[in-house]
Amino acid sequence: MNDHPIQSLNELQTQLQKLPGIGPRSAERVAFHLLRESRDYAAQLAGAILAIKDRIIHCRTCYNLTEVDPCSICSNASRDHGEIWVVEQPKDLLALEATGLIHGVYHVLMGHIAPLEGVGPGDLTIDALLDRVRADNVREVILALNPTIEGDGTALHLQSLLAERDVRVSRPARGLAVGTQLEYATVSMLESAIRGRAPM
């Protein structure tokens, strides 16, 4: 018994600080908030944390996160299974899906090729993508990877693998982001806008 702060409170703050965007001050604020909250809420939060670990799996077709396999998108017969949107992460899929503009299906690579971080093509779900293209009568593969060095590199690699197949390979348009002003656009944003200019 000593004058140090309470052990279980310390432990919670330590665990909270491992989360992204939560430093010592916000960990303390969250911990004290939980102390004042009902035990019911604490149990719900704790249960929700465990539930995502216990219930969420990867769809064995597209590698999207899901509670059922195949996921609700892959098992949806009204979607266009001849059009595969390839993304790096499940979050990217959610962002595309939220537009309501995608009628096709997805394929989540689970990352991008990054030799310096030790991530090679074999660490991604590329083989599964090629199997799908071969088996599923796919007309078009859209490489919706991030417009970054790693994303572009991965897209080039996929493009070369898909070139041998009878499938159209495309990527989302690049150019000026809607809402930006020309004077603040980066050189690479301007470059893609200039090269990709289109009739009005």
Added chain:
Amino acid sequence: MNDHPIQSLNELQTQLQKLPGIGPRSAERVAFHLLRESRDYAAQLAGAILAIKDRIIHCRTCYNLTEVDPCSICSNASRDHGEIWVVEQPKDLLALEATGLIHGVYHVLMGHIAPLEGVGPGDLTIDALLDRVRADNVREVILALNPTIEGDGTALHLQSLLAERDVRVSRPARGLAVGTQLEYATVSMLESAIRGRAPM
């Protein structure tokens, strides 16, 4: 089965957003972080959340948060039990204790008098404080409440109750906060500094 996002992920984000300082974006970031983290870490975090609700109680002497009753401060014979520092919240106690300058013990009021919020003197631990002052041979009570309207009001109320007893009542010094500049000080900060001026 539909194309909506995953239910358990939704549920976790809903629960996370009830925490202070966590909006929709940070809830999503935390949820995806937990998806990538090990199940061990998720179990530790969930366990830590439940542990504070199950293990932490209020000390029946000073109302500080504690896992043992009486708390480690109240049961520490080497502290000066004749000097009681009265604070509004357990967090205030931690802030004072962190200075290492307090040799006395504490009393946590569990709030301040705020008629507009429906908090009256009877909702605070004032009776318990008066009992301690009566029973424990207390020499000095320091009203370390927040220098706000509610804190000052509560301090005045306590002062009037303690005036009848044979005990010295004081409060922490007020004045210019160290590190501030005169030109940016508020009128009330300057007023307390001027009225409380002391020989160098």
